[in-house]
Amino acid sequence: MRQLTPTSYAVLGLLAVRPSSAYELIGQMQRSMVRLVWPRAESKLYEEPKNLVAHGLATVRQGRAGGRRRTVYRITPRGRRALGRWLDRPGAGPFFEFESMLKVVYADFGTKEQLLTNVRRIRDDAVRRVDLSQPLARELADRGPRFPERAHINAITGRFVIEVMQATLRWAQWAERIVERWPDTSLNAAMAAEARTLLKENADVVEAMVSLAPPRAADHTAKRKWAMSPSRTT
Numbered sequence: 001m002r003q004l005t006p007t008s009y010a011v012l013g014l015l016a017v018r019p020s021s022a023y024e025l026i027g028q029m030q031r032s033m034v035r036l037v038w039p040r041a042e043s044k045l046y047e048e049p050k051n052l053v054a055h056g057l058a059t060v061r062q063g064r065a066g067g068r069r070r071t072v073y074r075i076t077p078r079g080r081r082a083l084g085r086w087l088d089r090p091g092a093g094p095f096f097e098f099e100s101m102l103k104v105v106y107a108d109f110g111t112k113e114q115l116l117t118n119v120r121r122i123r124d125d126a127v128r129r130v131d132l133s134q135p136l137a138r139e140l141a142d143r144g145p146r147f148p149e150r151a152h153i154n155a156i157t158g159r160f161v162i163e164v165m166q167a168t169l170r171w172a173q174w175a176e177r178i179v180e181r182w183p184d185t186s187l188n189a190a191m192a193a194e195a196r197t198l199l200k201e202n203a204d205v206v207e208a209m210v211s212l213a214p215p216r217a218a219d220h221t222a223k224r225k226w227a228m229s230p231s232r233t234t
Helices: 006-017 022-030 042-054 077-088 099-105 112-142 148-181 189-212 217-228
Strands: 058-065 068-075
Touching: 006 022, 006 042, 006 068, 006 077, 022 042, 022 068, 042 058, 042 068, 068 077, 099 112, 112 148
Parallel strands: none
Antiparallel strands: 058 068
16 A cells, blocks of 8 residues: 555545545646646556545445446545645645756856757747646636635635746746857856846845745744833833
8 A cells, every 4th residue: 555645645536525546636737727737647646546445435336327337436424524634734845856957057058059948948848837727727717617616725726826827937938048149158248247137126125025925923922022021011
């Protein structure tokens, strides 16, 4: 029996929406935003329902649909409790495993043509993701979600995915324009001056985000302690 992973809970969440066969689970995954925030090979997804059954989080029943044999998985009460506990635990934040961007990081050891190629690959991948998402986004807008009771969740998760794609595409188009002006990837005086301006802009953007972010709980505690210290009350 394998350990439960985030992929296990992704499939368990789909079973919480409705009982499904393994084939239907794959279809739901491929037609939802889950595919964009947690992409996994189909072979891995086919393994998960059996793993959930082994953990007692789902049941499996053989049946027939249209004369064909059908294996249906259904979440158990124990599975719903496990899903609730998983939702309550802190999840890992986003992490970049972005090979094309890694090649941009070391672009000064290659040619301008190599750098432009990698930036354009990032752009083209973003365009591909937008194309994949467009039919689903339009279906959700025009006809609503397949499970109307989940419309509010679809709306906020969809916005996150869309903004990430938008930021990636915007960055790639911006970076391409800049790199096209460079004679090569070796730094010259004009590129150094531009870099100083961009680095300052980067710092300004981060500082603006810090000022907009809500204070962390630890910051609140520290501020309360500081305000109540003897030196502050005399």
